[in-house]
Amino acid sequence: MYSMRVLNGRDVMKVISMADAIEAVERAYRLFARKEAGVFPIIAHEFEPEKKEMDIKSGHLEGAGIYGLKVVGYSSDNPKLRGIPALAGLVIVMSVETGRPLGLVDGMTITNIRTGAAGAVGAKALARPNSEKVLLVGTGAQGRAQIEGLLHVMPAVRMIRVFGRTPSNVEAYVAEMSAKYPHVSFSAVSSQELKDAALNSDIIVTCTPSHKALIKEDYVRPGTHINAIGADFPGKQELEEGILSKALVVGDSREQVVRQGECQTACRKGILRPEDILEIGDVLEGKVQGRTSDEQITVFDSTGMALQDIITAQMALERAEKKDIGMLVQM
Amino acid sequence: MYSMRVLNGRDVMKVISMADAIEAVERAYRLFARKEAGVFPIIAHEFEPEKKEMDIKSGHLEGAGIYGLKVVGYSSDNPKLRGIPALAGLVIVMSVETGRPLGLVDGMTITNIRTGAAGAVGAKALARPNSEKVLLVGTGAQGRAQIEGLLHVMPAVRMIRVFGRTPSNVEAYVAEMSAKYPHVSFSAVSSQELKDAALNSDIIVTCTPSHKALIKEDYVRPGTHINAIGADFPGKQELEEGILSKALVVGDSREQVVRQGECQTACRKGILRPEDILEIGDVLEGKVQGRTSDEQITVFDSTGMALQDIITAQMALERAEKKDIGMLVQM
Numbered sequence: 001m002y003s004m005r006v007l008n009g010r011d012v013m014k015v016i017s018m019a020d021a022i023e024a025v026e027r028a029y030r031l032f033a034r035k036e037a038g039v040f041p042i043i044a045h046e047f048e049p050e051k052k053e054m055d056i057k058s059g060h061l062e063g064a065g066i067y068g069l070k071v072v073g074y075s076s077d078n079p080k081l082r083g084i085p086a087l088a089g090l091v092i093v094m095s096v097e098t099g100r101p102l103g104l105v106d107g108m109t110i111t112n113i114r115t116g117a118a119g120a121v122g123a124k125a126l127a128r129p130n131s132e133k134v135l136l137v138g139t140g141a142q143g144r145a146q147i148e149g150l151l152h153v154m155p156a157v158r159m160i161r162v163f164g165r166t167p168s169n170v171e172a173y174v175a176e177m178s179a180k181y182p183h184v185s186f187s188a189v190s191s192q193e194l195k196d197a198a199l200n201s202d203i204i205v206t207c208t209p210s211h212k213a214l215i216k217e218d219y220v221r222p223g224t225h226i227n228a229i230g231a232d233f234p235g236k237q238e239l240e241e242g243i244l245s246k247a248l249v250v251g252d253s254r255e256q257v258v259r260q261g262e263c264q265t266a267c268r269k270g271i272l273r274p275e276d277i278l279e280i281g282d283v284l285e286g287k288v289q290g291r292t293s294d295e296q297i298t299v300f301d302s303t304g305m306a307l308q309d310i311i312t313a314q315m316a317l318e319r320a321e322k323k324d325i326g327m328l329v330q331m
Numbered sequence: 332m333y334s335m336r337v338l339n340g341r342d343v344m345k346v347i348s349m350a351d352a353i354e355a356v357e358r359a360y361r362l363f364a365r366k367e368a369g370v371f372p373i374i375a376h377e378f379e380p381e382k383k384e385m386d387i388k389s390g391h392l393e394g395a396g397i398y399g400l401k402v403v404g405y406s407s408d409n410p411k412l413r414g415i416p417a418l419a420g421l422v423i424v425m426s427v428e429t430g431r432p433l434g435l436v437d438g439m440t441i442t443n444i445r446t447g448a449a450g451a452v453g454a455k456a457l458a459r460p461n462s463e464k465v466l467l468v469g470t471g472a473q474g475r476a477q478i479e480g481l482l483h484v485m486p487a488v489r490m491i492r493v494f495g496r497t498p499s500n501v502e503a504y505v506a507e508m509s510a511k512y513p514h515v516s517f518s519a520v521s522s523q524e525l526k527d528a529a530l531n532s533d534i535i536v537t538c539t540p541s542h543k544a545l546i547k548e549d550y551v552r553p554g555t556h557i558n559a560i561g562a563d564f565p566g567k568q569e570l571e572e573g574i575l576s577k578a579l580v581v582g583d584s585r586e587q588v589v590r591q592g593e594c595q596t597a598c599r600k601g602i603l604r605p606e607d608i609l610e611i612g613d614v615l616e617g618k619v620q621g622r623t624s625d626e627q628i629t630v631f632d633s634t635g636m637a638l639q640d641i642i643t644a645q646m647a648l649e650r651a652e653k654k655d656i657g658m659l660v661q662m
Contacts (some may be wrong), residue, residue: 073430099404100419
């Protein structure tokens with residue numbers, strides 16, 4: 001018999017802040033760059049295409065003494081038929097030393113915060129530090145997490161313009177975030193204003209499920225940093241490929257961004273060569289240089305690695321143990 | 332928020348009998364044969380070869396409305412350094428319909444009982460029904476589970492001879508099992524007596540971690556059924572290849588037995604053709620014929636499929652819900 005801690009989403013939010021998640025994700029990227037962490041092939045299966053799906057993402061972080069996985073299930077019927085979220089999942093953290101499970105953590109809360117943290121790490125490493133103006137495209141859970149992460153690492157940000165498909169969602173977003181971050185000016189952007197807003201931004205964040213480019217090549221001025229968050233599956237795309245051909249492109253995992261990230265289309269068309277894509281861990285570790293001038297356009301292509309989930313879940317479990325939060329089950 | 336049931340090993344043993352596990356495993360094999368279930372690639376990683384390892388086996392059983400995985404960690408130091416078992420693991424059962432986790436079950440208890448059940452299903456389908464004499468090679472946890480499974484499906488068995496590397500373990504095994512099954516005569520077999528014992532058996536069960544053949548070709552008389560349980564990883568072997576060349580060979584998954592089961596060596600040497608290996612699900616479903624005469628030698632090569640774990644865990648969770656056993660966690 002041994003005891004194993006189980007944390008639900010509320011437990012995670014009690015013990016992990018965005019600042020914590022940023023620290024955890026940065027560590028995961030660095031361990032990956034130092035070959036003290038690695039990801040295993042993603043297992044994905046569609047029961048009914050685009051309606052019922054599952055995936056298992058797994059990896060190890062020997063440098064942190066752990067390995068594990070995240071399993072996520074998707075059922076598009078859930079909100080309408082059952083009044084529950086479409087996505088659900090779990091993260092399991094295992095010990096390399098003993099081979100035993102260390103704990104089980106709600107997968108959706110971890111995914112949400114670690115993806116917000118990923119954007120923050122990308123912007124901190126690649127955006128101009130005095131960036132003030134942001135364009136956000138996408139007002140879902142990631143639209144919130146990305147801005148929360150960004151505001152942690154970009155203290156000069158004072159204006160965030162928001163674009164989304166559904167005007168009422170944009171309005172609700174602007175109201176909610178204005179109240180949460182009173183020092184920042186949030187405003188809605190119409191599709192007619194999108195180009196101008198993009199051209200007047202220091203940082204662009206895209207986090208939609210789009211399958212076609214929303215940000216065109218001529219929307220992006222020199223010096224812009226783009227966090228390309230949404231594209232994480234074959235077929236997804238948010239940026240016109242030409243942007244990638246003239247930018248410094250940094251992915252979380254080269255192999256993954258070429259296969260299923262924002263880079264997939266540009267690479268397939270031969271506009272971007274995989275060997276020209278840097279990895280964020282190498283930039284953080286100083287193995288390669290990130291931004292070299294204020295005129296450079298930089299893109300961080302974040303597809304999401306199991307390492308981020310596992311290490312963030314580990315941090316949550318450690319903090320929860322100290323505070324005795326969550327549930328202990330006897331296995 | 333939703334609730335998820337967690338079952339430890341003791342909970343599983345309270346709700347699942349060997350007869351239940353046999354029913355569950357047979358169903359998994361049949362669903363696999365009907366293409367209503369499938370396995371995903373196995374993810375395996377060695378942190379220190381033969382000392383610290385992990386694997387993730389996953390699959391779906393759409394016919395049963397579930398999918399899931401088993402994650403297992405191994406640390407050879409555990410017994411000596413920590414006084415805990417070398418293996419630990421968890422099974423997660425997910426719902427296809429909602430994508431949500433249905434529950435979490437101790438992986439070792441499930442593995443143990445479902446492997447015993449697999450041997451029972453193999454023997455029931457392939458051995459001569461009036462089989463009386465058994466040779467068991469291997470006196471570990473599987474030596475117990477295999478005999479428990481076998482005695483469920485082979486009512487005529489009255490004599491079980493037992494061989495193992497460590498005489499004291501064999502003695503302890505014989506004493507324990509004699510007390511548990513008083514209607515069966517258990518006796519120890521020395522290495523000098525192994526050939527004779529094999530030649531006088533109707534059923535041979537091998538469940539050791541051996542990497543070389545323990546049962547030679549001239550140990551096996553016509554009509555014998557062999558449950559080859561131990562070989563489930565590249566490099567493992569318990570039977571001389573010649574046995575497989577003259578037997579009717581049935582695996583759990585053709586692809587898996589060729590790669591990592593008892594069949595691997597015979598196939599590599601060209602003594603056995605993969606296309607000549609049947610699958611147990613096809614035999615159970617009547618798609619192909621199993622044993623056709625009392626003179627035939629039959630071999631069931633069991634490598635273990637995630638399907639067996641997931642469906643047995645599902646059964647345990649359903650029974651536990653009715654009896655309110657285990658722990659409910661709020662996710």
